[in-house]
Amino acid sequence: MAAFLAFVGTAVGASQSLGNLLERDAERSRALHTQTELQQLLRLLIDIETGQRGFIITGQQPFLRPYEEALDDLGRLHTGLRQRLAETGVSTAALQRLDALIEQRLAQIKANIERRLAMGEGVMRDLGAYADGKRVMDELRFEIGELAHEQRQRVTAADLATQQVQQRTTRLMQLLPGAGLVTLALALLLMLRERRLRDRAEQALRNANAGLEQQVAQRTEALSRALARIRSFASELERSIEAERRRLAREVHDQIGQAGTAIKMLVFALRAQLAPRTEPLLDELQTMADEAIRAARQISAALRPPLLDELGLEAALGHYLQTLQRQSGLTTTLALTGAQELAPDQANPLFRITQEACTNVLRHAAATALRVTGHPCLQGGRDGYELEVIDNGRGPGDTRADASGLRGMRERAAMAGGDFDFGPALGGGTRVRVWLPLRTAGQEALDEGEAWV
Incomplete structure (x- = not known):
């Protein structure tokens, strides 16, 4: 009777353990699903932010399409996620x-879009709205991360509880040898039955885990594709900005420069008409x-160096470093080889x-000499x-890795795939290095096709 009761108690405990295992697995599945939806929520918020930013910069309605699509998905996702x-x-x-x-944040974005429609490009000079939006977005990232x-803690707790249930089940199973020879046959039959149940449960858990892992892999792949699309959009946006810089530089050079030249010609004509009399106002004019004319040339060169499009990287950097040396007294050296292998963009x-x-x-190095070198390189x-x-100069010192200047350079290199x-630097000073992959003509054509898509 004692052996029989012990076996019954063991079987009941194992059945309860099976129920606990299934319950913990359900909790783990819900936590993983909720975690995936939180990541999707953050992605939709980033899509909304990106669409708004593209529209504010360009003022073109097609840039609002990602914002509107993500806004529709956000409403549906947010309701279900909040309930879970x-x-x-x-x-x-x-x-x-x-x-x-x-x-x-949605109200800020809507207000920014309305202000862009009302004010035009002037809204981009409002740094306060940008700072408020960044603050709210940072708080959103923090809350979603929390x-x-x-x-994740719920998943870890469910895994720990599952291990504890499995350990408790194992300890109960170790009590069966004490049941005795009288109930040995019955005990063996019940053990075989319990073993089959446990195998089925473990198989069910393995199948469930395999399904969850496949779902996580699919979600990860989807997020990777979304990130690739965002990077492609950022690259295309950068190309659009540079094209606009090129157009503005040409307009400034042509319009203001020509106006200044026309004014000078008028001054010369007035001098000839007034001669031999002199007029101080003509000198001032x-x-x-x-x-x-000088300001037009400076603004045009700052927006887009003409040498970069006409003669390439080496000529543009040479002119820039010569100007830097003349204005600051810093000794500059340029040594580029193979720069013609780079794609135009x-x-x-x-x-x-x-x-x-x-x-x-x-600004920071207190240096007297600067050297720029470039060459093809395998990596x-x-x-x-x-x-x-x-x-x-004095070296990097305690410069933060996330400083705005370094972050901007790092993001430009990443958008170019480098x-x-x-x-x-060796021997003192600071070293900045950037590496970009060389692209063949076929790859350039493929990149242009993807950008149009």
Whole structure:
């Protein structure tokens, strides 16, 4: 009787363990699903942010399409996600904070779009609205990260509870040998039955885990494709900005420069008509015309160096470094080889990164000499082009890795598909290195086709 009762108690405990295993697996599945939806919520918010930013910069309605599509998906996702978060025990205060931040950011974005329609490009000078939007977006990322972290903790707790149930089941099964010879046959039959049940449960768990892993893999692949689309959009946006810079530079040079030249010609004509009399106002007018022509040339060169399009990267960097040396007294050296192998749209990020690096040298390095070198270079078995900016200043010191200048250079290199390094140079000073992969003619045509798509 004691052996029989012991076996019955063991069987009951094992059955309860099976129920606990299934319950914990259901909790784990819900937590993983909720975590995936939180990631999707953040992606939709980023899509809305990207669509709004593209419209504010360009003013073109097609850039609002990602914003409108993501806004529709956000409403449906947010309702179901909020209900699931409440069911998992998330505090009402956390849900209210998330709702308030989402509502606040959507209101800011809607206001920015309305202001863009009303004010035109003038809205881009409102740094306060940009700072408020960034603050709210950072708080949203933090809240979503906290909620995702809580779901990960639930998954970990469910896994730990499953292990404890399995350990408890194993300990109960170890009590069966004490049942005795009288009930040995019955015990063996019941053990075989229990073993089959446990195998089925484990198989069910393995199948469920396999399904969850496949779902996570699919979600990860979808997120990777979304990230690739965002990077493609950012690259296309950068190309659009550079095209607009090129157009503005040409307009400034042609319109203002021609106006200044016309004014000078009028001044010369007036001098000839007034001769031999002199008029001081004509001298002042000629000075203002010269200043207008000089300002037009400076603005045009700052927007888009004409040498970059006409003669390539080496000529543009040479002219820029000569101007830098003349204005600052900094000794500059340029040594580029194989720059003609770069695709036309790769010269611009290299030029902009060099500009930013030289600006940082003037602001922070206290250097007397600066060297820019570039050459084709293999990296990871891929053909590429390496460009370095090295100075003899005080070195990087305690410069933060997320400083705005470094972040901008790193993002430009990433959008071009390359790598960026920042650190001390051999022998002292600071070294900035950027590497971009070289592309064949076929790859350039493929990239252009993807950009149009």
